[in-house]
Amino acid sequence: MAGTSVPGPDTVVSLSSAKAFLGSRPVLRGIDLSVHRGEVVALLGANGSGKSTAVRAMVGQVALASGSLELFGVPQRRFRDWARIGYVPQRTTAAGGVPATVREVVTAGRLARTRLGPVRRADRLAVDAALDMVGMHDRAKDSVDALSGGQHQRVLIARALAGSPELLIMDEPMAGVDLAGQEVLAGILREQVARETTVLLVLHELGPLEPLIDRAVVLRDGCVVHDGPPPEAVGQHALPGHDHVHPHADAAAETIRTGLLS
Amino acid sequence: MEILEYAFMQRALLAAVLVGITAPAIGIYLVQRRQAIMGDGIGHVAMTGVALGFLFSTSPVWMATVVAVIGAVGMELIRSRGRTSGDIALALLFYGGMAGGVMIINLAPNGSTGNLLTYLFGSITTVAPADITAICVLAAFVVATTVGLRRQLFAVCQDEEFARVSGLPVRLLNLLIAVTAAVTVTVAMRIVGLLLVSAMMVIPVAAAQRVSRGFAATLATAVAIGVSVSLTGTVTTFYVNAPSGAAIVLLSVAVFLAFTAAAVPLTRKRARRAAAAAERCTLEEEGGTPPQGDDVKV
Numbered sequence: 001m002a003g004t005s006v007p008g009p010d011t012v013v014s015l016s017s018a019k020a021f022l023g024s025r026p027v028l029r030g031i032d033l034s035v036h037r038g039e040v041v042a043l044l045g046a047n048g049s050g051k052s053t054a055v056r057a058m059v060g061q062v063a064l065a066s067g068s069l070e071l072f073g074v075p076q077r078r079f080r081d082w083a084r085i086g087y088v089p090q091r092t093t094a095a096g097g098v099p100a101t102v103r104e105v106v107t108a109g110r111l112a113r114t115r116l117g118p119v120r121r122a123d124r125l126a127v128d129a130a131l132d133m134v135g136m137h138d139r140a141k142d143s144v145d146a147l148s149g150g151q152h153q154r155v156l157i158a159r160a161l162a163g164s165p166e167l168l169i170m171d172e173p174m175a176g177v178d179l180a181g182q183e184v185l186a187g188i189l190r191e192q193v194a195r196e197t198t199v200l201l202v203l204h205e206l207g208p209l210e211p212l213i214d215r216a217v218v219l220r221d222g223c224v225v226h227d228g229p230p231p232e233a234v235g236q237h238a239l240p241g242h243d244h245v246h247p248h249a250d251a252a253a254e255t256i257r258t259g260l261l262s
Numbered sequence: 263m264e265i266l267e268y269a270f271m272q273r274a275l276l277a278a279v280l281v282g283i284t285a286p287a288i289g290i291y292l293v294q295r296r297q298a299i300m301g302d303g304i305g306h307v308a309m310t311g312v313a314l315g316f317l318f319s320t321s322p323v324w325m326a327t328v329v330a331v332i333g334a335v336g337m338e339l340i341r342s343r344g345r346t347s348g349d350i351a352l353a354l355l356f357y358g359g360m361a362g363g364v365m366i367i368n369l370a371p372n373g374s375t376g377n378l379l380t381y382l383f384g385s386i387t388t389v390a391p392a393d394i395t396a397i398c399v400l401a402a403f404v405v406a407t408t409v410g411l412r413r414q415l416f417a418v419c420q421d422e423e424f425a426r427v428s429g430l431p432v433r434l435l436n437l438l439i440a441v442t443a444a445v446t447v448t449v450a451m452r453i454v455g456l457l458l459v460s461a462m463m464v465i466p467v468a469a470a471q472r473v474s475r476g477f478a479a480t481l482a483t484a485v486a487i488g489v490s491v492s493l494t495g496t497v498t499t500f501y502v503n504a505p506s507g508a509a510i511v512l513l514s515v516a517v518f519l520a521f522t523a524a525a526v527p528l529t530r531k532r533a534r535r536a537a538a539a540a541e542r543c544t545l546e547e548e549g550g551t552p553p554q555g556d557d558v559k560v
């Protein structure tokens with residue numbers, strides 16, 4: 001799909017002229033961004049360009065000062081069908097004051113479906129499947145505090161997958177994940193794409209996901225500066241704020257550095 | 263045991279069991295949210311309620327419940343706004359509640375600050391027959407909330423943003439936590455006392471998490487600790503003339519220290535078991551992905 005951000009009948013997310021402030025600071029300065037059914041869209045941009053804010057606005061966690069937002073064709077204000085969305089927040093280091101097992105955290109991903117009701121067999125099976133997908137089944141009973149950063153990230157991904165969502169929104173799912181982990185994620189995405197799940201990913205580099213990405217949207221200072229096929233060059237050095245080593249030349253070295261100790 | 267033959271002791275022990283269950287059961291959510299101080303604040307505010315009970319000659323338990331709930335809801339509203347001035351607002355509420363209690367009790371006919379004392383540190387002889395009904399009803403509410411909604415409350419306390427994106431009624435659940443904490447304070451006030459109730463919400467949970475790895479396990483262990491120390495403490499003060507709250511809290515501190523000491527060999531044992539498991543597979547990447555070229559270098 002070579003489409004750009006033009007809303008249509010198959011639009012899953014549509015932000016138009018969206019403006020948002022954090023404190024008194026304008027962080028989104030009129031963004032148009034649509035994601036269509038079955039698409040895999042990468043949201044790129046330098047640190048502080050507003051990617052997380054755009055994504056958090058989509059899931060209703062940042063109020064828009066102006067502009068409009070529709071989810072599955074319903075204005076966000078009236079949207080209630082949260083089970084259709086799986087959200088992976090940008091990982092925070094702040095852990096809760098009480099330990100929780102991997103399984104307990106992933107089970108929270110079913111809450112959009114169970115709501116205030118009990119956990120049933122189908123829920124347990126979905127949690128098992130999600131843990132399998134990210135390869136964390138053998139750690140299900142361990143405390144999440146005892147995991148590495150990359151493993152923690154996988155748990156958050158499993159939590160989103162456990163709800164079997166139609167739209168997956170992931171904020172930097174690759175942060176701190178080694179090359180093997182990135183391949184695992186690429187495999188998960190391939191599987192999700194085969195099920196016609198729509199995916200919006202915030203990324204810093206495309207890495208092993210590159211062949212899966214249909215479209216890239218690049219933000220700079222709260223504005224969309226590119227919306228179209230992921231241009232090979234834009235993948236890395238054309239982006240502002242990308243001071244990484246070259247991924248193609250040096251992928252292995254890069255992952256060893258970020259992955260091994262995480 | 264002959265102590266069970268005294269009617270006041272039967273009531274005290276029943277109340278002690280209920281405190282042992284309810285205080286850690288709600289406390290775990292406060293600890294998870296790093297909001298352990300809240301129980302303390304509600305305890306202070308409830309003093310005004312107790313004093314109002316004296317002033318109007320109504321049941322101090324119900325009056326304290328009403329005032330504590332109002333105070334807790336206020337604290338939750340301050341917390342959810344996330345104002346930087348929140349600290350000051352909370353301090354006003356805490357100390358206003360305490361000073362209000364002392365002021366009002368002295369206005370009550372034949373009331374004096376001394377009347378408040380048994381409510382501050384707990385006393386096994388004060389659990390009146392009328393109180394026990396109130397305590398049972400309130401404890402049933404606390405257990406129903408903290409156990410029945412544990413997955414939802416866990417999600418709200420663990421990752422509030424995710425809970426909201428799951429469509430949970432987060433604001434309502436937060437208010438429910440505040441109200442339940444307030445109700446727990448009045449359940450605990452006779453046996454543990456208003457100034458020590460927060461200890462029973464926090465210390466059993468802190469002790470339990472020394473040895474447990476999951477939330478459900480921590481909850482179960484904390485309740486077991488809570489019931490043990492509050493029963494033991496209540497029985498102790500049958501023989502030793504001291505406020506029951508002091509005995510119970512000292513016992514839970516002792517349990518905390520014992521669990522902390524026990525946790526060291528336990529983690530070592532777990533680590534050894536994990537190391538033994540790791541030895542078996544040498545080259546395989548954890549996560550079960552097929553080995554790749556790069557792994558050899560790693």
Ligand SMILES: Nc1ncnc2c1ncn2[C@@H]1O[C@H](COP(=O)(O)OP(=O)(O)OP(=O)(O)O)[C@@H](O)[C@H]1O
Nearest residue numbers: 022023025027045046047048049050051052053054
């Ligand atoms: N709570 C806040 N109050 C005020 N400004 C904020 C707040 N949080 C973030 N900002 C600002 O908003 C801008 C966008 O932040 P955002 O988190 O959306 O960036 P991002 O593109 O996700 O960056 P990163 O790649 O580091 O995750 C940044 O300039 C940041 O300084």
Ligand SMILES: [Mg+2]
Nearest residue numbers: 051052053090
């Ligand atoms: Mg971000």
